[in-house]
Amino acid sequence: MTYSVVRAASNRNARHTVKLRPSAFADTWEAKPTESIEIGLRLIPEGEYANARSVAVKAAMELHPDLDERSEIWLESYNQALIQWAVAHGTCKPDNVTEPFWEMAADVVPLALSSAGTLRLYEELEILAVTESPLSPEIDDVGLEQLASLFADRARLAALPPATLRRLRRLLGHVLAEAEAGGADLLIL
Amino acid sequence: MARYSQIKKGTRARRTVSFPMMDGTVIECDVVPLLSDAEAEILAGARSFAKARGVENPGDGDPIYELGRWVHTVARGCVDKDSPADAPQPFFDGGVEQILDPVDGLDRDRIALLFVEQEHWQDACAPSPKGLSAGEYLAEVLAHAEAPEHATLPFARWRPVMQSSFVRTMAAQLSTLLKLKSLHGSDGADEERSSATSPPVSMPRGDRS
Numbered sequence: 001m002t003y004s005v006v007r008a009a010s011n012r013n014a015r016h017t018v019k020l021r022p023s024a025f026a027d028t029w030e031a032k033p034t035e036s037i038e039i040g041l042r043l044i045p046e047g048e049y050a051n052a053r054s055v056a057v058k059a060a061m062e063l064h065p066d067l068d069e070r071s072e073i074w075l076e077s078y079n080q081a082l083i084q085w086a087v088a089h090g091t092c093k094p095d096n097v098t099e100p101f102w103e104m105a106a107d108v109v110p111l112a113l114s115s116a117g118t119l120r121l122y123e124e125l126e127i128l129a130v131t132e133s134p135l136s137p138e139i140d141d142v143g144l145e146q147l148a149s150l151f152a153d154r155a156r157l158a159a160l161p162p163a164t165l166r167r168l169r170r171l172l173g174h175v176l177a178e179a180e181a182g183g184a185d186l187l188i189l
Numbered sequence: 190m191a192r193y194s195q196i197k198k199g200t201r202a203r204r205t206v207s208f209p210m211m212d213g214t215v216i217e218c219d220v221v222p223l224l225s226d227a228e229a230e231i232l233a234g235a236r237s238f239a240k241a242r243g244v245e246n247p248g249d250g251d252p253i254y255e256l257g258r259w260v261h262t263v264a265r266g267c268v269d270k271d272s273p274a275d276a277p278q279p280f281f282d283g284g285v286e287q288i289l290d291p292v293d294g295l296d297r298d299r300i301a302l303l304f305v306e307q308e309h310w311q312d313a314c315a316p317s318p319k320g321l322s323a324g325e326y327l328a329e330v331l332a333h334a335e336a337p338e339h340a341t342l343p344f345a346r347w348r349p350v351m352q353s354s355f356v357r358t359m360a361a362q363l364s365t366l367l368k369l370k371s372l373h374g375s376d377g378a379d380e381e382r383s384s385a386t387s388p389p390v391s392m393p394r395g396d397r398s
Contacts (some may be wrong), residue, residue: 001216002269002282007293010212043211046256046297047289050242097212098292133298134208 012096013038026115031112039101040094041123041128046090056081081163082182084109085124090125127174202314203277204307208299218280219270220307227265234261234285250341256297259304260288266307283347305349312349329355391392 019036026032034181059081060074065075092098102108107120130136139147150156151172157165180186203219210216223231238257239247247254252381264285272278281287288295329343336342358363 001271002278003280003287004218004282006210006214010214012208012212015213045211045289045291045294046260046300047294047295048291050256050289051251053242129296129298132209132211132213133296134302135298141231 012098014042014092014094016041016124017094018121018127020117020120024114024120026114027089027116038094040092040097041121041124042090042097043094043128043132044089044125052082052089054083055085060092065096078152083118086125087118090128091121101107122135123170127171202304202310203268203270203274204310204313206303208302211299217270218267218303219277220266220303220310221268221277222231223262223266223307231258231259231261231265238285247388249252249346258302259300260285262307263300264288266311267303326358330359 017038017040019038021032021036058080060069060078063077064071064074069075069078085106088100088102088109091101091105093101102112113121160168176186203221204279205217205219206216207215235254235257236247238260239251240283242253242381244251244253247257264279267280269276269280269282283290287293288300333342333344344355347355
């Protein structure tokens with residue numbers, strides 16, 4: 001069986017979707033939804049991703065023609081462009097991963113989404129990349145025990161930087177949702 | 190990349206590898222060892238790939254050139270597992286363009302996975318090259334230990350069989366040290382005497398090129 005045959009037979013539904021609340025959209029966006037909408041997520045093929053860096057460099061250079069990558073402001077613009085690019089190309093119709101969620105997504109994303117909404121989708125894409133990568137290592141039994149011990153100890157948790165703790169909680173929120181979706185018996189002892 | 194005389198099992202030797210597609214379906218293809226004519230094509234393809242992406246003078250160590258090498262290796266080294274043994278057909282029947290298709294292509298991790306699988310099979314099909322002498326081994330250990338942070342280590346350019354061997358040898362030595370340290374307590378007071386009586390560990394074997 002060749003790759004063409006495999007692709008022709010593949011399921012086009014997005015395996016991962018996210019519900020985005022109206023607050024994730026910019027107030028200035030004329031098509032701002034009034035209720036949550038479901039957006040499909042997809043892994044970005046390398047052939048498409050290869051363009052991301054040059055697009056981000058171009059965006060940063062246009063904004064700051066007198067600066068370069070040694071400047072924090074330039075880097076911030078570069079990162080923002082990269083994130084917007086990833087969100088534009090990593091979102092799709094929930095029933096078809098080959099169809100972008102927005103027409104002209106690269107132009108629409110910076111206008112349609114708030115900063116928080118863009119970051120939320122980017123984090124979802126990061127999680128997708130980790131969970132779907134054949135190279136990501138699975139946590140072992142020792143790691144599970146370490147994690148359980150950490151989250152049972154409020155003093156050790158409180159010692160973590162607040163931003164790290166928030167990110168960990170968000171990531172574990174995904175873990176819990178996956179466990180629930182898989183039918184795990186979630187007892188509170 | 191092995192020369193013709195180094196391929197023990199011939200280009201028909203195959204190993205089946207499985208990997209999850211982007212939609213979660215697990216599929217299989219075969220990897221095959223490649224000969225030097227394919228190597229020339231791969232290197233030329235990698236140069237074109239990098240030049241097309243703005244790298245003026247592509248070569249070893251450039252990440253875009255390396256990615257090009259991965260893609261061109263995967264395109265040639267993966268074959269349809271249902272194709273006849275004496276007439277293997279490419280798994281990526283649309284070639285490099287298919288792998289890099291912006292809609293239906295592979296992501297970087299899947300490309301990397303297939304590249305590594307092919308490279309390991311390439312090594313498995315080649316005879317074991319000579320190993321390092323004790324002096325060469327120590328020189329390599331020192332070179333790695335003293336390399337500046339973020340520098341590209343010599344390790345990164347070795348064949349997989351050499352990388353495995355090097356890590357295994359260092360792990361065996363560290364393991365011996367840890368066991369001896371454990372026997373003598375954790376203060377390390379007997380470290381000098383312990384290392385002097387450590388059993389010899391064989392030097393890594395493999396081809397660095």
